[in-house]
Amino acid sequence: GNSVTQMEGPVTLSEEAFLTINCTYTATGYPSLFWYVQYPGEGLQLLLKATKADDKGSNKGFEATYRKETTSFHLEKGSVQVSDSAVYFCALKEADSSYKLIFGSGTRLLVRP
């Protein structure tokens, strides 16, 4: 079945460091791919998305490119801030009309001043 695998955390970085959180997926057809972020005490928020191969999603300095050849959707940010500390979830939506999402296990990011 469809699945999402993302790197285990926690990831600890110093402020202004470069961030990569790896995400790979297994799916039939052409799923849509998402990154969600969960700040402490809050619900999940959509960070960015990509709906077809080679699309690049971007928001708040974060980027991820839909790579069908490597079935990946890695999250990157050039310079992290303390306020980026959160749990990041990679997810896919199957190529149908519903909004059922399949999530990765989440990666906790801790950015130190």
Add this chain to the structure above:
Amino acid sequence: GAVVSQHPSRVICKSGTSVKIECRSLDFQATTMFWYRQFPKQSLMLMATSNEGSKATYEQGVEKDKFLINHASLTLSTLTVTSAHPEDSSFYICSAPRQGGYTEAFFGQGTRLTVV
């Protein structure tokens, strides 16, 4: 601001009792809502799809008599954990897609359930 509100955020209950969790869409109507469960250090797992005015659709392995879902209005879905046991302790989170020109699934804040 939040567009999906989930309540309560935390609840502790005794074994054998039932707990109701509410999920509300605040400024849009949601004919469909989704309920997820997250175990520590694991993915969010879809439990069921809540359909307004009809029966919920449960994922394989989820006991429908254990996790009762009611979607009585276009803005409210409830999940009731019946006869709770310690193994039901988990993080439960709902989501609701907002249709229209821009579709996105909005998530509630989640409910941390602890059964003692």
